[in-house]
Amino acid sequence: MDIILGYVTTILVFFFTYNIFTLGLNIQFGYTGILNFTVITFMAIGGYVAGVLAMPKAAAGSGIYYILGLNLPWPIAALGGVLAAGLLGYLIGQIALKRLRSDYLAIVTLATGTLLYGLIGNGTSIFDGWQGLFNVPQPFAGFRTWTPLGYSIFFTIITAILFVLLWLFANRIYKSPLGRVMRAVRDDQDVVEAFGKNTFKVRMTAMVIGSMYVGVGGVLTIAYITALSPAGWTTGETFVVWAALLVGGRGNNFGAIVGSFLVAVVFNEATRYLPQIPAHPNLIPDIRYVLIGLAVILSVYFRPQGMFPEKKNTFLEVPLGDSSKAIEEHLGGLSKVGEQ
Amino acid sequence: MTTISNDQSTPVNVALEVESLKKSFGGVAAVDGVSFSVEKGTITGLIGPNGAGKSTMVNLISGALKPDSGHIRLDGHGIGGLEPHQIGARGLIRTFQISREYPDMTVMENLIVSAANQGEKLINVCFRPSVGKKRDRELVERALYTLVTFGLYPLRNEYARNLSGGQKRLLELSRAVMADPKVLLLDEPMAGVNPALIEKLGEHIVGLNKELGTTFVLVEHNLEIVEKICSKVIVVALGTTLAVGTMAELRKNQAVVDAYLGGDVSERVGS
Ligand SMILES: Nc1ncnc2c1ncn2[C@@H]1O[C@H](COP(=O)(O)OP(=O)(O)O)[C@@H](O)[C@H]1O
Ligand SMILES: [Mg+2]
Numbered sequence: 286m287d288i289i290l291g292y293v294t295t296i297l298v299f300f301f302t303y304n305i306f307t308l309g310l311n312i313q314f315g316y317t318g319i320l321n322f323t324v325i326t327f328m329a330i331g332g333y334v335a336g337v338l339a340m341p342k343a344a345a346g347s348g349i350y351y352i353l354g355l356n357l358p359w360p361i362a363a364l365g366g367v368l369a370a371g372l373l374g375y376l377i378g379q380i381a382l383k384r385l386r387s388d389y390l391a392i393v394t395l396a397t398g399t400l401l402y403g404l405i406g407n408g409t410s411i412f413d414g415w416q417g418l419f420n421v422p423q424p425f426a427g428f429r430t431w432t433p434l435g436y437s438i439f440f441t442i443i444t445a446i447l448f449v450l451l452w453l454f455a456n457r458i459y460k461s462p463l464g465r466v467m468r469a470v471r472d473d474q475d476v477v478e479a480f481g482k483n484t485f486k487v488r489m490t491a492m493v494i495g496s497m498y499v500g501v502g503g504v505l506t507i508a509y510i511t512a513l514s515p516a517g518w519t520t521g522e523t524f525v526v527w528a529a530l531l532v533g534g535r536g537n538n539f540g541a542i543v544g545s546f547l548v549a550v551v552f553n554e555a556t557r558y559l560p561q562i563p564a565h566p567n568l569i570p571d572i573r574y575v576l577i578g579l580a581v582i583l584s585v586y587f588r589p590q591g592m593f594p595e596k597k598n599t600f601l602e603v604p605l606g607d608s609s610k611a612i613e614e615h616l617g618g619l620s621k622v623g624e625q
Numbered sequence: 626m627t628t629i630s631n632d633q634s635t636p637v638n639v640a641l642e643v644e645s646l647k648k649s650f651g652g653v654a655a656v657d658g659v660s661f662s663v664e665k666g667t668i669t670g671l672i673g674p675n676g677a678g679k680s681t682m683v684n685l686i687s688g689a690l691k692p693d694s695g696h697i698r699l700d701g702h703g704i705g706g707l708e709p710h711q712i713g714a715r716g717l718i719r720t721f722q723i724s725r726e727y728p729d730m731t732v733m734e735n736l737i738v739s740a741a742n743q744g745e746k747l748i749n750v751c752f753r754p755s756v757g758k759k760r761d762r763e764l765v766e767r768a769l770y771t772l773v774t775f776g777l778y779p780l781r782n783e784y785a786r787n788l789s790g791g792q793k794r795l796l797e798l799s800r801a802v803m804a805d806p807k808v809l810l811l812d813e814p815m816a817g818v819n820p821a822l823i824e825k826l827g828e829h830i831v832g833l834n835k836e837l838g839t840t841f842v843l844v845e846h847n848l849e850i851v852e853k854i855c856s857k858v859i860v861v862a863l864g865t866t867l868a869v870g871t872m873a874e875l876r877k878n879q880a881v882v883d884a885y886l887g888g889d890v891s892e893r894v895g896s
Contacts (some may be wrong), residue, residue: 461750462743462757465730469738472727479687479721480739480804481713490747536729599782600733600765 287434294437296550298509301441301448302502303549307529307541308455309498315535315595316464317491318471319382320391323398324499325522327370329405329515331500332507333412335359335366336421339508350410351418359424363504370500371493378492382485386474398520406515417514424508444505451498455538458494460598467491468536521574525549528577532584534591543592552576639701640665640808640840641686641717646695647864648678648685655681657864658695663808663857668834668841670855670872672848674885678864679844680722683812687719688712699808714741716807720814722844724793726800728786732777735785735796736768737761739803768803775799775829791822798829808840809833815847823847827854848872848886860885 306324313319339362342354357365381393406415423436424443431439458464469477470484478484507513525548533544556573584591641663648656656678663669673679684690686697688709697705704712727735737743743764744757772778775795780788788796794814801809811830815823827850833839845851851858852872860867860875862884868875875881 457754458750461754462745462760463747463750465734465738465743466745468730468734469727472729473725475689475709476721476725476727477738478709479689479713479719481710481715481718481741482745483708483710487745595729597731597782597784598734599731600737600761602765602769 291434291437294434294441296554297441298437298444298505299553300546300550301444302505302509303526303529303545304448304542305451305502305505306499306526307533307545308451308538309495309502310526310530311495311535311538311541312455312458312467312498313491313495315530315537315541316459316467316471317488318387318474319488319492319495320387320394321492321495322391322395322527323377323401323520323523324526325518325520326398326401327373327496327499328503328506328522329513329518330373330401331366331370331503332513333366333405333418333503334369335362335504336418336507336513337412338362338365339422339424340418340420349413349416349419351413352411359422359508363424363501363508366504366507367497367500370503371497374493374496375489378489382488382492395520398523402515402518402520412513415515417512417517418507419512419514421507421511421513423511440509444509447501447505451501452538452542455498459538463487463490525574525577528581531591532580534593534595536595537591537593540591540593540595548577548580552580637701638665639663640667640699641842642696642698642701643682643686644696644698646682646685646697647693648681648690649693654864656685656692659861659864659866661859661866661869663840663842665840666834666838667857668830668843668855670851670858671842671844671861672846672851672858672885673861673867677861679861680812681864682861683719683722683810683844686712686810687717689719713804716805717810718801718804718806718808719810720797720801720812722812722816724790724797726785726788726793726796728784730785731782732772732785732788732796733765733768733781736771736800736803737764739800740764740767741804764803771799771802774832776825791818794818794822794826795829798826802833802837806839808842810842810844812844813846814843815845815850823850826850830854 306328310321310324313321337351337353338355338357339359340351340354341356343349343351377394377397380397381390385393405412408414412418425439426436466477466482466487470487474484529544529548530541532547533542534540552573556569556576559569559572562568639662643662644660646656646659647654659678659682671679681690685692688704688707688711692705695705696703699712699715699717704715727738730738742760744760749756769778772781775798777792777795777799780792785793785796798814815826818826830841830843831854834841843851843855855872857869858872858875859869860881867884868878868881870878876886
């Protein structure tokens with residue numbers, strides 16, 4: 286029983302975390318049309334920064350090197366991680382959003398991500414290089430004496446609460462005037478600009494909020510797994526998030542959830558039980574990528590808007606009363622103009 | 626003649642003033658020292674052969690392109706070199722030669738998103754969502770009213786991408802109305818539109834000009850409609866101002882006839 290529960294909680298944490306990544310990308314791409322091709326870098330920065338804020342100073346001679354090590358309480362460390370991801374979004378935005386669009390922007394994000402990957406991997410004293418951070422203290426671990434299962438359940442609940450809050454906020458943005466302007470920017474940036482709206486600011490807002498979402502996912506990842514290394518955030522992982530969004534339905538947060546479930550949970554768990562072939566240890570992860578790629582191809586071919594396309598937004602129209610009279614009068618006025 | 630002037634010597638009744646404006650693309654001088662002014666509350670036509678630099682002028686005036694030299698003044702204030710959104714926010718709204726609706730938004734959304742001050746600040750989204758909701762109610766009412774006026778009311782919940790070419794032209798104009806422009810700069814709003822709709826678009830422009838006092842600058846090839854609704858017409862050729870006057874005056878101007886009216890296809894079709 287405990288084994289099953291432990292398994293379920295792990296899947297749930299993974300699922301909710303993935304959802305948070307996908308919501309972040311949806312705000313950037315689905316709402317605003319920003320092609321962020323380095324989603325996973327924001328996860329990494331969020332996770333690493335929270336990690337080095339929560340961990341104690343790197344002990345001399347331990348063979349592990351990292352910056353800071355401030356031993357801060359988790360809520361503060363987590364906040365630091367999320368802000369760091371947001372700051373990275375802001376900096377990349379300054380480079381990429383000022384003048385660039387679509388594919389050029391995508392290339393810049395990809396290049397920046399690759400650069401950071403190399404820097405963090407090779408610059409061993411930042412986040413312990415290729416080896417990565419490990420033995421990261423878990424949030425609220427000393428709060429009481431946890432059984433491993435008890436802690437897993439507790440962590441699942443925290444993750445679920447964060448997911449629900451971020452889901453509500455993402456929906457709130459979507460329905461707000463800001464979300465509407467974001468979607469207009471996605472559809473035609475020049476026109477929005479011509480109508481007197483600062484589209485750089487709008488895109489930057491989406492970029493930073495989305496990056497912070499992904500950063501939250503990164504903080505949850507390192508806190509749950511207690512470790513993070515470059516092997517855990519290869520470029521391919523970015524496209525897993527993309528796949529989840531495209532298959533689920535961009536612009537639709539519900540689609541984002543379904544996509545995350547399919548890509549992150551179903552494909553991951555289904556491939557987990559394939560028989561291991563010792564001579565080919567990478568076969569199973571590769572099969573996973575193949576399946577994800579196949580899902581994207583099928584989706585783009587048969588259902589380009591995703592399984593749950595963006596919904597049509599209608600407005601509550603005032604009951605026709607005074608306004609209908611005004612409309613009639615106006616129509617009368619106009620036809621008179623036409624007669625002249 | 627002396628006119629009351631402000632410090633930049635723009636007469637007070639002038640909405641838009643362009644002076645010695647220049648823009649080259651590599652070796653091509655697309656706009657080569659053009660000057661003209663547009664009086665407040667008028668409908669002014671801007672005509673000229675293809676490649677004369679009209680669209681480039683629209684792009685310069687609206688800030689989409691930066692001028693090499695020259696001055697652009699809106700209500701007497703220099704706007705040359707400002708960002709497009711700064712110029713839009715000052716009340717100069719432009720449309721594009723090719724219809725550019727927001728395809729994946731409904732007709733209603735296309736209109737509402739074009740209004741100024743929708744409460745789109747992030748702080749409102751976080752802490753004061755009622756600001757946006759309240760403003761939305763006003764905007765919905767205004768948008769409905771505008772859509773009825775433009776005959777798009779039945780299509781209000783249709784995705785803009787599904788509209789016909791003519792309906793997209795109507796949408797562009799009604800969307801511009803939502804922004805409360807002082808000056809509306811229309812780049813060939815009647816291109817590719819059937820004669821009945823050209824007539825209707827002309828009526829809308831005249832109606833808006835009369836009712837709201839909106840100043841119009843109309844870049845257009847259809848000289849019949851230009852003659853009908855424009856009180857003043859500016860002819861440009863090879864990036865410079867060739868002549869200014871009423872359409873009737875311009876027809877008698879030999880230079881204009883030679884450069885544009887004489888052998889022009891649209892003129893032969895038009896008259
Ligand atoms: N972005 C550009 N790059 C290079 N040449 C351009 C560009 N835009 C316009 N031109 C050139 O400038 C001239 C004026 O074009 P345009 O302003 O579109 O004319 P019009 O709108 O009057 O037909 C043309 O010769 C055109 O080829
Ligand atoms: Mg043109």
